[in-house]
Amino acid sequence: NLLECHVGTDGALRTTRGDQRLPYSVDAPGTTSVTLMIRPERIALEKADGPHHFQAEGTVREIIYAGAATRVFVDCDMADELVISLNMASMNRRLAPGQPLTFSWHRDDARVLTR
Secondary structure (H helix, E strand, C coil): CCEEEECCCCCCEEEECCCEEEECCCCCCCCCCEEEECCCCHHHHHCCCCCCEEEEEEEEEEEEEEECEEEEECCCCCCCEEEEEEEHHHHCCCCCCEEEEEEEEEEEEEEECCC
Protein backbone atom coordinates (compact mmCIF):
# COMPACT_ATOMS: atom_id res chain seq x y z
CA ASN A 1 0.00 0.00 0.00
CA LEU A 2 1.43 3.34 -1.05
CA LEU A 3 -0.14 6.56 0.19
CA GLU A 4 0.90 9.78 -1.47
CA CYS A 5 1.41 12.51 1.14
CA HIS A 6 2.31 16.16 1.26
CA VAL A 7 4.63 17.57 3.89
CA GLY A 8 3.57 20.63 5.86
CA THR A 9 5.92 23.43 6.82
CA ASP A 10 6.23 21.77 10.23
CA GLY A 11 7.24 18.45 8.60
CA ALA A 12 3.93 16.74 9.42
CA LEU A 13 2.43 14.39 6.82
CA ARG A 14 -1.08 14.63 5.39
CA THR A 15 -2.52 12.36 2.75
CA THR A 16 -2.75 13.97 -0.66
CA ARG A 17 -6.11 12.34 -1.14
CA GLY A 18 -8.51 13.13 1.70
CA ASP A 19 -6.06 15.46 3.48
CA GLN A 20 -5.87 13.25 6.58
CA ARG A 21 -3.18 14.00 9.14
CA LEU A 22 -0.88 11.04 9.73
CA PRO A 23 1.30 10.35 12.79
CA TYR A 24 4.52 10.81 10.81
CA SER A 25 6.86 13.67 10.07
CA VAL A 26 9.82 14.34 7.82
CA ASP A 27 12.91 16.25 8.83
CA ALA A 28 14.15 17.10 5.36
CA PRO A 29 14.04 20.80 4.48
CA GLY A 30 12.57 21.43 1.05
CA THR A 31 10.71 18.11 0.90
CA THR A 32 7.10 18.77 -0.10
CA SER A 33 5.84 15.28 -0.93
CA VAL A 34 6.59 11.71 0.18
CA THR A 35 5.04 8.26 -0.02
CA LEU A 36 3.94 6.28 3.01
CA MET A 37 4.29 2.52 2.56
CA ILE A 38 2.15 0.20 4.70
CA ARG A 39 2.44 -3.57 4.48
CA PRO A 40 -0.99 -5.19 3.88
CA GLU A 41 -0.46 -7.85 6.56
CA ARG A 42 0.26 -5.21 9.21
CA ILE A 43 -3.16 -3.56 8.91
CA ALA A 44 -5.71 -4.81 11.45
CA LEU A 45 -9.49 -4.77 11.19
CA GLU A 46 -9.96 -3.12 14.54
CA LYS A 47 -10.01 0.23 16.22
CA ALA A 48 -6.72 1.85 17.16
CA ASP A 49 -5.23 0.44 20.33
CA GLY A 50 -3.33 3.27 21.94
CA PRO A 51 -1.55 6.46 20.95
CA HIS A 52 0.94 4.76 18.62
CA HIS A 53 -1.77 3.45 16.28
CA PHE A 54 -3.46 5.18 13.36
CA GLN A 55 -7.13 4.49 12.67
CA ALA A 56 -9.21 5.05 9.54
CA GLU A 57 -12.55 4.11 8.04
CA GLY A 58 -13.35 2.51 4.71
CA THR A 59 -15.73 0.28 2.80
CA VAL A 60 -15.06 -3.26 1.61
CA ARG A 61 -14.92 -3.25 -2.19
CA GLU A 62 -13.79 -6.80 -2.89
CA ILE A 63 -12.66 -9.90 -1.02
CA ILE A 64 -10.33 -12.49 -2.54
CA TYR A 65 -9.91 -15.79 -0.73
CA ALA A 66 -6.63 -17.60 -1.39
CA GLY A 67 -6.44 -20.59 0.92
CA ALA A 68 -5.59 -19.52 4.45
CA ALA A 69 -5.00 -15.93 3.36
CA THR A 70 -7.62 -13.37 2.39
CA ARG A 71 -7.08 -10.06 0.64
CA VAL A 72 -9.60 -7.34 1.40
CA PHE A 73 -9.68 -4.40 -1.02
CA VAL A 74 -10.92 -1.27 0.71
CA ASP A 75 -12.19 2.04 -0.65
CA CYS A 76 -11.20 4.88 1.65
CA ASP A 77 -10.60 8.63 1.62
CA MET A 78 -6.81 8.39 1.85
CA ALA A 79 -6.08 6.20 -1.20
CA ASP A 80 -7.64 4.93 -4.40
CA GLU A 81 -7.30 1.44 -2.96
CA LEU A 82 -5.98 -0.05 0.23
CA VAL A 83 -5.27 -3.78 0.52
CA ILE A 84 -5.49 -5.62 3.82
CA SER A 85 -4.10 -9.15 4.01
CA LEU A 86 -5.70 -11.35 6.66
CA ASN A 87 -5.16 -14.84 8.00
CA MET A 88 -8.56 -16.52 7.88
CA ALA A 89 -7.81 -18.64 10.96
CA SER A 90 -7.59 -15.49 13.10
CA MET A 91 -10.72 -13.79 11.69
CA ASN A 92 -13.72 -13.70 13.98
CA ARG A 93 -16.23 -12.04 11.65
CA ARG A 94 -17.52 -12.23 8.10
CA LEU A 95 -16.91 -9.47 5.59
CA ALA A 96 -19.01 -8.51 2.58
CA PRO A 97 -18.64 -5.98 -0.24
CA GLY A 98 -20.20 -2.65 0.70
CA GLN A 99 -19.62 -3.23 4.41
CA PRO A 100 -18.12 -0.29 6.33
CA LEU A 101 -15.10 -1.14 8.44
CA THR A 102 -12.55 0.38 10.76
CA PHE A 103 -8.89 -0.50 10.28
CA SER A 104 -5.67 0.51 11.98
CA TRP A 105 -1.94 -0.02 12.04
CA HIS A 106 0.85 0.61 14.51
CA ARG A 107 2.99 3.63 13.74
CA ASP A 108 6.10 1.45 13.35
CA ASP A 109 4.44 -0.71 10.67
CA ALA A 110 4.70 1.96 7.97
CA ARG A 111 7.70 3.60 6.31
CA VAL A 112 8.08 7.09 4.89
CA LEU A 113 9.74 7.00 1.48
CA THR A 114 11.29 10.25 0.33
CA ARG A 115 11.80 10.95 -3.34
